[in-house]
Amino acid sequence: MPISTINDSISESSVHKSSIPTKIEMSQNEKYSEAPSEAPTIPPPPEQYAWSRIRENCQDAFSEFFGTFVLLLFGDGVVAQVVLSRGTKGDYQSISWGWGLGVMLGVYVGGKSGGHLNPAVTLANCLFRGHPWRKFPVYAIAQVLGAMAAAAVVYGNYKSAIDAYEGGPGIRTVIGENATAGVFCTYPAEFMTRTGMFFSEFIASTILQFVIFAMADSANIGAGPLMPLGLFFLIFGIGACFGWETGYAINLARDFGPRLVSYMLGYGSEVWSAGGYYFWIPMVAPFFGCAFGGFLYDVFIYTGPSPINTPGMGFGRLVSPRRSTWSNTYNANSPV
Helix, strand or coil: CHHHHHHHEEEEEHHHHHHHHHHHHHHHHHHHHHCCCCCCCCCCCCCCHHHHHHHHCCCCHHHHHHHHHHHHHHHHHHHHHHHHCCCCCCCHHHHHHHHHHHHHHHHHCCCHCCCCCCCHHHHHHHHHHCCHHHHHHHHHHHHHHHHHHHHHHHHHHHHHHHHHHCCCCCCCCCCCCCCCCCCCCCCCCCCCCHHHHHHHHHHHHHHHHHEEEEEHCCCCCCCHHHHHHHHHHHHHHHHHHHHHCCCCCCCCCHHHHHHHHHHHHHHCCCHHHHHHHHHHHHHHHHHHHHHHHHHHHHHHCCCCCCCHHHHHHHHHHHCCCCCCCCCEEEECCCCC
């Protein structure tokens, strides 16, 4: 073999051998020159829609509005059917059943806010169960507006029947044989005295709140998840046993809201003057009755947290309140 050929072979072999580590070195350099992988990032939470924020902030008001709306839809609806059919499509017991169903279904709808559906019930919860006072006007306004909306819907649904019952379009009567104002709000029996009117609403409201606290008391038998059903029987019982004389309004929103709607729909100022200006009694008596009913239950039966179960039965809080006036914030320096 020629020397030149041997040299060429050696040269090629050297080049080839030297190229191997070079390739390995390059691959290693490439390997270590890669940027380290970044830690996985958590995607930002999805943007909350404007309506979602509104609904979240106003959920208590919406719940009370629609809960009371459903209550009045069934309550005024059953009264309309019984009255306008002249008793052929129901009787007084039908009205008691209808109002009981209305309360039960309304509580199911408005359960997220507590399902008060009644400013007097909200007041009792503020007084005895630590419900924030700052929420009282929100609840009360929502309840009244819900009742007004339901009364307007019932009127629209039964307008033709009202025209036929009254004797023609545009005729609207508050007191009389063909009166239809009682479809929407309560009016007392003719024989009732002013004292009797007030006491009838007061005692019915007292029973209402006393039994509500009993059903909500976990230390008692309690109603638990059957609370709406218990309220159905409670309202049915109040209507069947205590409702004849004044119509058992027991609720400012249930009476004042539809009364205002009936005034605006053409029944006139007599909705306020009828029964010796009876309109103020179902606005005021339920507050006294529910407060008294809650007081009675806490004094004699309830053993949980309540102003009644504090030194001085809660009267010390009038001087040095332990809870903030507008919230459930405690004043740690208060002895009561």
